[in-house]
Amino acid sequence: MSEWEKFLPKPTEDTEPYWDYCRKQELRMQKCKGCGLVRFPPSVICPRCWSLGHEWVKLSGRGKVWSWVIFHQAFYPGYADDVPYNTAIIELEEGPRLHANVIGCRNEEIYIEMPVEVAFEKVDDEVTLPKFRPVLS
Amino acid sequence: MANLKDQYAIVGAGLTKFGKIFDKSPVGFTLEGIKLAVEDAGLSRDDIDGLLVAMPAMMGEEHAWAARIGALLELPLTFSYTMDMGGATPVAMVQTAALAIAAGLCKTVVCAYGHSENPQGAAFAIPNLEFTMPYGDIGATALQAHIARRHMHEFGTRSEQLGQVAVAFRHNACLNPDAQMFSKGPITLADHQQSRWVVEPLRLLDCCVQTCGGGAVVVTSAERAQDLKHPPVLISGMGQSHSAEIIEPWPGKTGHRGGIPAGRMCFEMAGMKPKDMDVIQIYDGFTILVITSLENYGFCPIGEGGPFAEDGKLKVGGALPCCTAGGLLSEGHLMGMGHVVEGVRQLRRQCKERQVKDAEICFVTGYGGAPHTYPVTLCYSTLILRRP
Ligand SMILES: [Zn+2]
Numbered sequence: 001m002s003e004w005e006k007f008l009p010k011p012t013e014d015t016e017p018y019w020d021y022c023r024k025q026e027l028r029m030q031k032c033k034g035c036g037l038v039r040f041p042p043s044v045i046c047p048r049c050w051s052l053g054h055e056w057v058k059l060s061g062r063g064k065v066w067s068w069v070i071f072h073q074a075f076y077p078g079y080a081d082d083v084p085y086n087t088a089i090i091e092l093e094e095g096p097r098l099h100a101n102v103i104g105c106r107n108e109e110i111y112i113e114m115p116v117e118v119a120f121e122k123v124d125d126e127v128t129l130p131k132f133r134p135v136l137s
Numbered sequence: 138m139a140n141l142k143d144q145y146a147i148v149g150a151g152l153t154k155f156g157k158i159f160d161k162s163p164v165g166f167t168l169e170g171i172k173l174a175v176e177d178a179g180l181s182r183d184d185i186d187g188l189l190v191a192m193p194a195m196m197g198e199e200h201a202w203a204a205r206i207g208a209l210l211e212l213p214l215t216f217s218y219t220m221d222m223g224g225a226t227p228v229a230m231v232q233t234a235a236l237a238i239a240a241g242l243c244k245t246v247v248c249a250y251g252h253s254e255n256p257q258g259a260a261f262a263i264p265n266l267e268f269t270m271p272y273g274d275i276g277a278t279a280l281q282a283h284i285a286r287r288h289m290h291e292f293g294t295r296s297e298q299l300g301q302v303a304v305a306f307r308h309n310a311c312l313n314p315d316a317q318m319f320s321k322g323p324i325t326l327a328d329h330q331q332s333r334w335v336v337e338p339l340r341l342l343d344c345c346v347q348t349c350g351g352g353a354v355v356v357t358s359a360e361r362a363q364d365l366k367h368p369p370v371l372i373s374g375m376g377q378s379h380s381a382e383i384i385e386p387w388p389g390k391t392g393h394r395g396g397i398p399a400g401r402m403c404f405e406m407a408g409m410k411p412k413d414m415d416v417i418q419i420y421d422g423f424t425i426l427v428i429t430s431l432e433n434y435g436f437c438p439i440g441e442g443g444p445f446a447e448d449g450k451l452k453v454g455g456a457l458p459c460c461t462a463g464g465l466l467s468e469g470h471l472m473g474m475g476h477v478v479e480g481v482r483q484l485r486r487q488c489k490e491r492q493v494k495d496a497e498i499c500f501v502t503g504y505g506g507a508p509h510t511y512p513v514t515l516c517y518s519t520l521i522l523r524r525p
Binding site for chain 2: 006007008009010011015019039040041047066067068069070071072073074075076079082084085087089096097098099100101112123127129131
């Protein structure tokens with residue numbers, strides 16, 4: 001991999017805590033103080049009840065593959081060396097879904113409902129990305 | 138909204154030359170499209186007091202985009218907005234034009250679009266992609282690939298069924314000499330199955346073409362439309378819905394179903410049902426999007442879009458001719474303006490070899506938004522057009 005001639009997160013004021021926790025290898029998301037919804041992406045307001053109150057709760061890091069696709073074409077030069085690579089939408093135990101890569105297995109081994117857990121990948125001193133690997137049973 | 142039904146009409150429609158042609162800027166294509174549509178209506182500059190223009194992709198901070206287009210044509214405007222819902226914009230501009238005329242803000246509105254680069258190509262410059270781009274999940278193709286994966290998982294939809302959509306629309310494009318893929322000739326299901334993966338499970342022939350070009354339509358009151366050059370094409374129904382999907386699903390929604398209210402609203406306003414449609418123009422950035430749209434808008438039950446589209450009924454000559462000019466897949470990616478213009482031309486019966494016999498009612502959809510941002514945000518727009 002031509003590591004990180006790729007797009008890196010450019011956090012905003014609203015999303016910075018998420019990435020700060022990732023740097024500490026913690027997957028945290030906002031839990032609404034009004035209705036209890038665990039939400040993603042980070043936002044100043046709960047999309048469901050409009051409460052402004054929230055806390056950053058630590059998640060189990062476990063979930064399942066909700067969808068997965070294989071890029072056979074690089075839409076940006078920084079990803080060219082990775083082709084074919086997977087991207088997946090992971091549904092976390094707590095409810096939210098997020099994009100990630102499934103690592104630690106071959107693309108052909110991925111399937112919907114595959115149990116996975118978070119695996120943090122440090123890119124540089126600023127950025128650590130949550131990715132997911134199969135849960136070994 | 139019932140009081141809008143059949144009160145407003147599309148009276149002019151035009152598309153520039155389009156395809157992989159790079160001789161004009163977005164402004165240039167937009168201006169030429171407006172000229173063609175206004176001339177087609179038999180109107181002139183002084184008749185146009187409203188202007189809506191679709192915001193070109195990736196334009197950055199460009200205040201008063203629509204008004205500047207107006208200035209370059211010396212239009213005497215009392216109403217002008219730049220609109221941006223991605224591929225849902227052309228249909229939504231027609232709706233907004235009718236609303237503005239109904240409100241008395243203006244009498245005749247041009248709705249215009251122009252583009253001179255691939256709208257999918259520059260996604261990485263958009264801010265707020267921090268939750269997708271680092272993983273390489275880039276662009277509209279990726280979102281539709283995820284939707285296709287889920288559809289295959291939940292309903293057993295097969296790549297061959299997606300392929301039949303591509304085959305049908307290419308068939309239609311081969312009846313349209315202006316279509317970008319006209320000269321390439323028809324494709325078979327085997328061609329589809331042998332085309333390379335782009336984002337698996339989507340192949341190259343599941344994806345729309347890339348197009349430079351422009352176009353516009355003119356909207357005015359049904360009353361005013363009586364005296365103009367062509368028989369008017371009445372706006373009988375319209376609808377919109379806007380949703381967050383996939384990542385932050387609407388409560389109770391798990392799939393790609395945000396378009397359902399836009400369809401329901403449109404059919405209710407028109408007092409019609411999907412089976413009443415003689416011809417349909419479904420926004421078709423990707424084959425899977427046609428399948429999910431046919432389901433969302435009630436042409437077949439949820440989950441049955443694959444088998445429904447498989448038997449060739451979407452071809453000109455089939456039971457439900459769809460994207461009769463070839464669509465985004467094979468006519469050209471005019472962001473949905475081509476779909477509106479084709480709807481008008483079918484109802485005026487100007488379509489020669491691809492004309493749907495006795496076409497009186499046409500359903501047109503737009504679809505767009507921000508597929509690569511978080512949450513995945515989608516806009517759906519619908520029209521029912523009718524020949525009086
Ligand atoms: Zn809440």
